[in-house]
Amino acid sequence: MSDRHSCVLILGIGETASAIARELFLADHIVALHQAAPPPDLRRKMTFSDAWFDGSSVLEGVEARRADLVAEFMLGLRSRMFVPVLTHPLQQILERWPWEVVVDAEMAPRREPFGVRNLAGLTIGVSPGSVAGESCDLVVDAHGKDPGAIRRPGEGPGPAAEPEPGESEPARAPVSGIFSMIKDIGNVVEAGEAFGMIDGTPALAPYAGRIRGIIKHGRAVAAGTPLADIAASTAAQVAGMTPRNRLIARGVAFAIEMQAEGWTPFSWDALNEGGSGFTS
Structure with missing residues (x-):
């Protein structure tokens, strides 16, 4: 060394x-x-x-x-x-x-x-x-x-x-506005459950799984912006390298x-x- x-x-x-x-x-x-x-x-x-x-x-x-x-x-x-x-x-x-x-x-x-x-x-x-x-x-x-x-x-x-095993498309913003978190990284969500709000409009999980990543609370987003990375496995890694x-x-x-x-x-x-x- x-x-x-x-x-x-x-x-x-x-x-x-x-x-x-x-x-x-x-x-x-x-x-x-x-x-x-x-x-x-x-x-x-x-x-x-x-x-x-x-x-x-x-x-x-x-x-x-x-x-x-x-x-x-x-x-x-x-x-x-x-x-x-x-x-x-x-x-x-x-x-x-x-x-x-x-x-x-x-x-x-x-x-x-x-x-x-x-x-x-x-x-x-x-x-x-x-x-x-x-x-x-x-x-x-x-x-x-x-x-x-x-x-x-x-x-x-x-x-x-190449796509990682089990990786899916991120959940995206349905409208433009200011994002507020309801769920946090590591939380488990069901399909159709709200994990956040954008100026009163719910941001819904497209499928069930564990939130591996989510956009920062309070950020302005445009419609279509990736909001959350939801892993299908509830044992997915969410922190660390x-x-x-x-x-x-x-x-x-x-x-x-x-x-x-x-x-x-x-x-x-x-x-x-x-x-x-x-x-x-």
Whole structure:
């Protein structure tokens, strides 16, 4: 294990980004999350996204705090007591601190092509469509049979996302207005039961199950906005990190560690061609 700790900026605050931030924070890296717009995440107990709204959030024993002021930002980075959540424009954040690693872990589809390559000495893509050598230096697979696998330039994009077993379409807003919660994350609902209200109009569960995620109370929503993620199984995980996101986070941590040690990431292609897959 290297004693060299990197300054890492993670783009996004969803499940994958939060898992990566937690993993790197516990490995004593200097870590911050960047989320400029209100996060749309429903599975809020599996992320740090509530810090964006409430100022603070805890994921499996690690705290994240919204840091709008320079003093809060610097306190988080220097003390390593919490993970700062930064909301200013990305360019300002890049200029404010000498980031050594930038990780693109924004899993929601973007309207325009986006890349992080050249934003730091090492850039890692986890987001959909990331291609090593084009949009970033290295890719860590987020999907497929081997989440957390590292891809080098020339190895192409990683596997596309596939629906999770038992995953259904989210319950959506029937009208526009201000959403009020009746049920919370972890509660069980019956088909047709109201889990919230939008200005007096009930938001009904389309099927029975356990609420795995729900939009923040008091948020303005447009008709059709996803409101709740309801899992068919009442034993579904509703808090903490999923096994897949743990593997992704470890893959990112391993890629940073190898960079610090001067190793080239492992490649099955290199191994099949007769090499070890590692060079120094």
